[in-house]
């Protein structure tokens with residue numbers, strides 16, 4: 056697989072990365088199949104892995120650490136996230152830095168994550184929620200600088216809240232952030248409006264997350280889909296969102312070019328913008344890894360195909376169910 060530059064950190068990362076949320080705590084996850092999927096991705100050249108303490112309270116981080124140890128000869132980039140101290144996703148504008156990321160909490164969770172990973176250093180440490188109002192508070196900057204100086208982290212990232220792609224622009228201008236993780240897919244195109252240009256100007260890497268809109272853009276969600284208790288998708292694809300989502304997916308399916316799946320187009324949409332360093336679909340099955348590797352290897356979509364997908368843009372506002 057080709058590689059792309061990861062902003063000013065200058066890492067060479069695979070355009071297909073790996074989202075590790077579902078691996079540890081989604082219902083119906085098969086641990087052996089997860090291991091096969093992860094190993095298949097490494098064999099295909101995937102080298103960027105995104106996890107978080109919040110994914111199973113360290114369970115997904117332990118899976119990533121084991122993967123790194125199983126492949127000692129490969130340079131695998133590890134990214135994890137510090138949970139907000141109040142454990143509320145997403146943050147809200149009235150939350151303070153002390154509610155979410157006071158310096159002692161940053162330090163404590165960096166150490167917890169390293170212990171879960173079983174590594175001496177994590178490449179990218181991200182904030183799992185963010186409010187741009189915290190941008191100029193130097194306490195988080197100093198806490199992250201210290202971790203970097205001590206060699207415990209390679210870079211600093213911010214994972215912006217769903218449907219709030221500009222809620223980090225002032226933060227990027229501080230120069231203290233190396234990467235932004237943002238929802239970007241055929242529906243959620245708003246990061247193109249301002250965020251991507253700001254990242255390009257400042258040398259900040261873009262990690263595109265949720266390329267399949269949690270599965271709908273992979274053709275996995277139907278009008279009669281149900282999800283088990285405790286599965287996040289039960290909330291996301293609840294009564295307010297399921298019907299409108301399925302209607303929009305049907306409209307996309309109706310105009311799919313011959314020989315292409317919706318999942319393939321959804322992934323290629325994300326890598327068609329050269330300002331995206333890597334896209335990180337969640338994958339719990341080796342078959343999905345193989346399909347997604349093949350899709351990304353087909354490369355960017357042409358301008359005509361992108362034009363047809365642009366009309367499916369769907370701007371949404373954060374809601375109680377959107378997490």
Ligand SMILES: NC(=O)c1ccc[n+]([C@@H]2O[C@H](COP(=O)([O-])OP(=O)(O)OC[C@H]3O[C@@H](n4cnc5c(N)ncnc54)[C@H](OP(=O)(O)O)[C@@H]3O)[C@@H](O)[C@H]2O)c1
Nearest residue numbers: 074075076214264265266267268269270273336337338339
């Ligand atoms: N706040 C944050 O920072 C935050 C929030 C959400 C997500 N994330 C990150 O972003 C990653 C991606 O998001 P996500 O996993 O929530 O959603 P997603 O990538 O949009 O969708 C994942 C779903 O797509 C399915 N899938 C993957 N490849 C497929 C294919 N080729 N054909 C059909 N179905 C396919 C997966 O199935 P299987 O699982 O069965 O393979 C899974 O159900 C997460 O894993 C996490 O690392 C971060």
